[in-house]
Amino acid sequence: MLWTMMLDCLRRGGGGRGGLCCTGFFLTLTFALATQLDHRGYQGQPLHPTRNERPKLLLVSFDGFRWDYVDRVPTLNFHALMDEGSKVMQVENTYITKTFPDHYTLVTGLHAETHGIVGNEMYDPDLNASFSMEGPSAYDPRWWAAAEPLWVTNQKQGGRSGGVMWPGSDVKIGGLYPSRYLPYNASVSFERRVETMVAWLAEEEGPRERPGLGGVDFGVLYWEEPDESGHNLGPESSLMDVVIANIDDKLGFLRNELRKKGLYERVNLIVTSDHGMTQLSKDKVIELDQYLDRELYTWVDKSPVVGILPGEGKLEEVFGALVDVNPNMVVYKKEQIPERLHYRHNGRIMPIILEAKEGWTITQNRTMAPHMLGNHGYDNSLPSMHPVFVARGPAFPPP
Ligand SMILES: [Zn+2]
Numbered sequence: 001m002l003w004t005m006m007l008d009c010l011r012r013g014g015g016g017r018g019g020l021c022c023t024g025f026f027l028t029l030t031f032a033l034a035t036q037l038d039h040r041g042y043q044g045q046p047l048h049p050t051r052n053e054r055p056k057l058l059l060v061s062f063d064g065f066r067w068d069y070v071d072r073v074p075t076l077n078f079h080a081l082m083d084e085g086s087k088v089m090q091v092e093n094t095y096i097t098k099t100f101p102d103h104y105t106l107v108t109g110l111h112a113e114t115h116g117i118v119g120n121e122m123y124d125p126d127l128n129a130s131f132s133m134e135g136p137s138a139y140d141p142r143w144w145a146a147a148e149p150l151w152v153t154n155q156k157q158g159g160r161s162g163g164v165m166w167p168g169s170d171v172k173i174g175g176l177y178p179s180r181y182l183p184y185n186a187s188v189s190f191e192r193r194v195e196t197m198v199a200w201l202a203e204e205e206g207p208r209e210r211p212g213l214g215g216v217d218f219g220v221l222y223w224e225e226p227d228e229s230g231h232n233l234g235p236e237s238s239l240m241d242v243v244i245a246n247i248d249d250k251l252g253f254l255r256n257e258l259r260k261k262g263l264y265e266r267v268n269l270i271v272t273s274d275h276g277m278t279q280l281s282k283d284k285v286i287e288l289d290q291y292l293d294r295e296l297y298t299w300v301d302k303s304p305v306v307g308i309l310p311g312e313g314k315l316e317e318v319f320g321a322l323v324d325v326n327p328n329m330v331v332y333k334k335e336q337i338p339e340r341l342h343y344r345h346n347g348r349i350m351p352i353i354l355e356a357k358e359g360w361t362i363t364q365n366r367t368m369a370p371h372m373l374g375n376h377g378y379d380n381s382l383p384s385m386h387p388v389f390v391a392r393g394p395a396f397p398p399p
Pocket of ligand 1: 063064098099100227274275
């Protein structure tokens, strides 16, 4: 059974050794679990025999929550979930370790080269269009069309899905929006997001032909922290302790809201993230203007993995000008990108990519470098890039 494999793997990861597993693998299996349990719990025990409803699954992402934050300060709520359920020590996420690629991996089980969201900023030569996670292009279904997110799969299987601010969950993908969703709005508080989602989970499941009504059995919920603070403060700052403690309080709020609605024992809850965070230094900056005329190329995505589109016929010139300039910047022609990164087979991956070593920043000119003390996006084999993963509920019995 798929879910038995997943639980075994989760237990291995929770045994104090560094279990490394792909997030998408877990979530795809978890979704299979949630839809295949057929109203029965682990080891065949009825979950709630008086109710005729599908098992419920809530997937929560705290953006940029590195795997080891849970042991940095007291995080009683995270540890309660681990004690009541399961955890993975470190999850190996997908290259590039950025917000949009990894959130789409979480709900598709696919690497970025396959699901097509290869960066937070992209250029598609076939569409002759650019994508920015902060612009209207993020709502263009064509960028998302190569894969099917779990909320769509769930609806196609007769379920009802809810999306609260998760990247892509307010986009019409495969012709469908989530049954219920909130359009992205960063100013909506975490508490309001949780109350909305918990209300949907608590409602009776509505008629399929009226998607705006009734409850959901699968929900995805997103919060911007601790990513934002990690960028601003740097993960090594002691000020991050307060931020992490605050996230744990927020998780406590979610647990309480589920309890208040009688859902805590009925919902499978997964709390995870898209990536970790590492410390930057103003002394670790590589300036491309020192080596290359800007007229020769177009800069597509940001540091630490920069997509470079050389001008017509300029590929060799651009590559030659950059390849040996700094040992802390790896320069790949697209076909040279290591297979283990699964980041080659997509037209949205540029002909040349520049990859900074951990903690380094690539910019055109130092004056343009964002004033950040923390960043992510680096090689997904680095422990600092790995997110947290904890789960509890009927499908995740304690070890
Ligand atoms: Zn992120």
